[in-house]
Amino acid sequence: EVQLVESGGGLVQPGRSLRLSCAASGFTFDDYAMHWVRQAPGKGLEWVSGISWNSGSIGYADSVKGRFTISRDNAKNSLYLQMNSLRAEDTALYYCAKSDYFDYWGQGTLVTVSS
Amino acid sequence: QSALTQPASVSGSPGQSITISCTGTSSDVGGYNYVSWYQQHPGKAPKLMIYEVSNRPSGVPDRFSGSKSGNTASLTISGLQAEDEADYYCSSYTSSSTVVFGGGTKLTVL
Numbered sequence: 001e002v003q004l005v006e007s008g009g010g011l012v013q014p015g016r017s018l019r020l021s022c023a024a025s026g027f028t029f030d031d032y033a034m035h036w037v038r039q040a041p042g043k044g045l046e047w048v049s050g051i052s053w054n055s056g057s058i059g060y061a062d063s064v065k066g067r068f069t070i071s072r073d074n075a076k077n078s079l080y081l082q083m084n085s086l087r088a089e090d091t092a093l094y095y096c097a098k099s100d101y102f103d104y105w106g107q108g109t110l111v112t113v114s115s
Numbered sequence: 116q117s118a119l120t121q122p123a124s125v126s127g128s129p130g131q132s133i134t135i136s137c138t139g140t141s142s143d144v145g146g147y148n149y150v151s152w153y154q155q156h157p158g159k160a161p162k163l164m165i166y167e168v169s170n171r172p173s174g175v176p177d178r179f180s181g182s183k184s185g186n187t188a189s190l191t192i193s194g195l196q197a198e199d200e201a202d203y204y205c206s207s208y209t210s211s212s213t214v215v216f217g218g219g220t221k222l223t224v225l
Contacts, residue, residue: 035214037161044118045153045161045204047214059212062116095160101151102206103172105160 002026002104004096009109012086020109022079022096030054030074032099036081038092039108048094049081064090086113119144119205119217126223132193135220137205138186143215145186149208152181152190155219156201164203165190192222200224 008020022034035050049060049070058070069082079096093108120138127133137144137152144150150168153161163172165181168188178194188207192199205217 037216044219045155045206045216047206047216050214057212061213100149100208101163101166102153102161103163103166105162107160 002098004098004104004106006094006096006106006109009094009111011112011114013115014087014113016086017082017084018086018111020081020083020094020111022106024077024079024098027098029077034072034079035097035100035102036070036079037095037097037102039095040092046092050100051079083111088113116209116211116213116215119207119215121205121217121220123218124221124223126225127195128225129195129197131195132191133195133222135190135203135222137188137190137217139207139215140186142210143207144183144188146210147208148183150181150183150188151206153204153206154201155204161204195224197224
């Protein structure tokens with residue numbers, strides 16, 4: 001059974017940093033691209049970032065480019081999102097999703113940026 | 116990258132069919148057959164319903180179907196059931212090697 005478990009969310013002040021993690025199991029992690037998608041409270045889905053199976057191809061939404069860094073550790077079956085210079089508008093539930101089809105999603109980790 | 120355009124809401128009675136549209140540009144929906152649709156119930160994670168315009172993952176009922184014409188993709192749900200009531204989102208790969216979602220459509224089963 002595919003499982004994706006996000007962690008690392010919390011309350012953080014504007015301008016500070018946070019690192020999200022996604023622990024994957026139930027599939028061959030290094031066979032697939034992985035993505036981060038967020039959803040602000042009461043709003044729609046927004047793609048944040050994606051990374052290919054070997055980290056050779058990485059992409060970011062314009063809204064986070066230069067502030068967020070995606071990475072993965074295939075030996076640990078884990079995906080990460082380093083978020084720097086956080087803003088109030090980054091407040092959202094952050095999901096990790098498997099493959100370029102987003103065929104499996106975790107339950108999300110909530111990030112709240114507020115003073 | 117602007118969000119794809121979806122109607123804010125659609126509704127239908129049990130047994131009826133509904134269609135949700137998703138309009139983009141030639142740089143996303145119209146340029147690639149990488150359109151997907153997701154169903155999201157309140158408080159739950161999204162679920163993949165359609166990928167590559169018209170393909171259904173294993174376990175998704177064949178009442179759900181997808182299509183595309185030009186810059187507009189569509190999700191059709193036939194034989195509406197109460198459990199289909201949810202939010203639906205489309206997504207597309209883009210020419211910038213990013214992904215863009217639609218704003219979401221709330222489906223109400225009357």
